[in-house]
Amino acid sequence: MEMMATLCSPWMNKRWQVNCRFPINHLLTRSRRGGLTCPRPLEGVSLLVDLDELKIVEYYDRARVPVPKAEGTEYRRSKQKPPFGPRLNRFAIEQPDGPGFKINGHKISWANWEFHVGFDVRAGPIISLASIYDLEKGTYRQVLYRGFVSELFVPYMDPTEEWYYKTFFDAGEFGFSQSAVPLEPLADCPANAAFIDSYYAREDGTPVKISNAICIFEQHSGSVLWRHTEIAISREVARGELDSEDGHNHWNYDYILDWEFKPSGSIKIGVGLTGILEVKAADYTHTSQIKEEAYGTLLAENTIGVVTDKSSLRKSYWTVESETAKMNQTPKFRSISNPLLSSDDFPQIRSAFTNYNVWVTPYNKSEKWAGGQYIDRSHGDDTLATWSLRNRGIENKDIVLWYTMGFHHVPCQEDFPIMPTLSGGFELRPTNFFESNPVLKTKPPNHVNCTTKP
Template sequence: MVSSTKTVSHPLDPLQPEEIEAAYNILVAEYDLGEASLCIKVELDEPSKEAMQAYDDEGESPTRRARIVIRKSADRETISAVVDLDAESVVDLEHVDGQPSIAIEEFIECEETVKAHEEWQQAVKARGVENTDRAMVDPWSVGHEFIPESVDRSKRLAHGLTFLRPSEDDGDEGYAHPISGLHTFVDLDRMEVVEVVDYGPPDEDDPIPPKGMAYREGDVDFRDDLAPYNVDQPDGPSWSVEGRKLEWQNWHMRVGWTQREGLVLHEIGYEDDGEVRPIIDRASCVEMSVPYGDQNINDRFKNAMDVGEYNIGRLAKSLTNGCDCLGHMHYWDAVMNTAEGEINRLENAICLHEEDNGTLWERSDWRTQSDEVRRRRRLVVSFVAAVGNYDYIFNWYFYQDASMEVEVRLTGIDSVSAVGPDEDPEGYGELLAPQLNGPIHQHFFNFRLDMNVDDGPNSLYRVQNQQVPVGPGGLDPMGDADERTTNPGGQAFYADRTKLSSETQAKDLIDPLKGRYWQVVNPSAENSLGKPTGYRLLPGGNVEAAMQPDSSVLERSGFIKYHLWATPYREDERFPAGTFPNQHPGGAGLPAWTEADRNLEEEDLVLWYTLGVNHVTRPEDWPILPAQVYSFKLQPVNFFDESPAIDVPPQHAIDGQDVPGHGSCHVDADDD
């Protein structure tokens, strides 16, 4: 196991501890932040593409800059500043019309504020709870439409939901005992309760669900028939890591981090005949939306945007050898800031490891009784974020056939509410345990892929199956204009390729019944067959947004209307729901940018893919949700002249065994 954070060796390396401290001190020295100000984030202000091109061509290092977001609580103002670390000066500062994301320190203080409030205490005691210290309060973002009319929406707000722990020393076991009907709105700037709304419990005689939850080691009787499974890499891993530079099986990339997005991958390319060919300049998960569909007053407001409202990178966990990953690991720390502008180092935030992943390719010839088999290995770059009750695992997989896969695993604890003993919420929710309702909800993850296939410019196509009509009018559009034929057998179909020339044309939904995918090509680069090189995005499981078009959810999270968006690259277009989505009424980001319907032909293209998950809960999800797995893939198309996986050696060659071509896998037979 290796854990390291080296000094800056590349312009895209995240800010180092000394840089974060210096940036904040420079800002404080030049600008009066006043009292009770919060340092929401200090991140690298990434160099422009022009600056990076100059660095690659001439070795000219761009100016090292930091972007800082501050909430001036006393003045109810938000400022965004850029600090030039080389010149040690503030080079840009603007007052922002919007609320920045909520800091984890605010979460902690918000809970303390609610628990000290007398009206809240009385509401909890009215439900038969004498020791209110047992309660825990989760501060949710308030959105926009679901704020009581009596509360000033211009304030910086949080919506506190209350749960009851079995004792003061218990952790998240309180999620099994929601105190439903009790809603507390907190002014985070003043850190004071502005409204307590109590709709009352679903059942006066039995106000809190009785059943607890047991899932921790020591609380569960384990099955005893599971044999050890050990991953042994006696010669170490196959990757090469130098600082933030990662190389593995012809893949090249840089591993970055931001407090908002978590893991960011830069300069993803594939080495072919000694040349590293660019594929993606920058890739990350840039926003989430988790809308709930229950009509109940206690659940219908829920719609967390975990990237923009909470800074999912700040909610990442430290990964553990042998638990989150197996085999030989390399870790990168994440260096972030606290609300006081001090250093917050999260050790082992990013894990790197290899996995065996079944068969890469196989061919068996029945005539000669010969066979060739190759095992598939994949590289995994991952991080895990604990967002309230949910845990999200983000895995970026890289394969030996030059394909890649982006995967999200959802686990943790379902968000629940209480129902009466005889109440069944079936449809809008499901019973997970006695009096525990798991409301129906969806999870949407938007991934921003700044494409750069073969150094661009790129164009975009939709590819899908197209049937050919039968009979006299059944012309074959793939045939020669003068020799078109009919489709007499009725079996003919072809892959229709439609160029998506503008932003409006590119707004698209998946269609698995037609085999729909999207292909990014470089018209000026060809393989030996004369075909433009490209990569295709293959959608996996997905779901359409289920809420009404004029709902607050779709106004604020407009990016979930489509699975695919495409835009020409613009440096300031980074987040699909806008830079400051917290409490924003909606319309910002992708919906606003694409109104211009800009050209996409031979452009510096950015793909935005929305991965949707439908979660109809079930008792098998309780008390811990087994990981729900969803992904999409990127595969080369005409990027090579033949399969790039041809040169992967058989297992016996990797193991150093002298085994002839026939029977390249060794099997241990059981003794009779």
């Protein structure tokens, strides 16, 4: 092994946070050609480093496990070799009248909506003062005072020595804004998108600029606002929506956040997960060799994709079997239910905000982070679950709605070497908020006739 081709990655664990000691038990190798590091871990070796003395105080070499091969881990388009899949046809977005939205600083106005877009070092993008124009009342009515990602909890459910404590709070421990990456025009966002730069302060107060951190665009996704057909009456159809999007990279994982505003008063919040799976090295080259619990899926030779919850230990999906895949896995399509971590599991105590899908609390300016103000030091005594035990009234109070959205990710071969985007989300939909259908009198846009030149 070439030491110059080895990368050491420290992983946080509460029991090592005394005297500034951190474990390094995630050693990764890089191929001679550059290659990737995440899919090639050195398993069984761990170090304990004292950051005050800047020296290794403990060293463990528990096992010898084959390092996964570099072949088949390349995902960059420029490095791919034939055969290739079919090329997708081009299409264009035309807005001859210009964009339908206006950006004034960080204030966005579009159709019957107006809202403010901000940025926070811990939460990342923040949507605030979202208001919709009520045609009947002749005024804007506030729908959302402030909306943002309070926390992201990522537990890896492998109890072996180098993995048992690998649970992450990506917002509270790392800062969601510090992982934000510039969005690529025509790749992350369509041609009609406008971009907003964002800023945050480093630990020493130095400002950091993230170019193209957020994009705003209109899209025609095929969603119908309303339609109806009757005999002797021509069909009526209405469409339209506005999107705000940003992207974040957390080491191996990428997150995509999408806020979608509809003229009907709905706000859809979407989350996309993609990137490179967290994997561990193993002795197996074929599923027939696995005789004990592997806590993951054999994705390639000597490569296990580790599950991120306990769904692998429960019947959490139905399967429809078909033909045999490359690694002799059973091909399947899955309908996933909602298993949870054990209530007495220490990571679950710290992430007790995931106990329920929906929480409602009276507004308190000190209750901003679902996992607690100082999540890296938390024992679970300052979480959303703890605040809710106070049994405070919410009638005639400003309230906070906390929605917990979960992904139970059991890796599969289709996720290797890079994971297709897995999407989820929820919708805030007005109910008895308006006197009648708020888009009944929405004027449809004039049609654009596009001609393609050879």
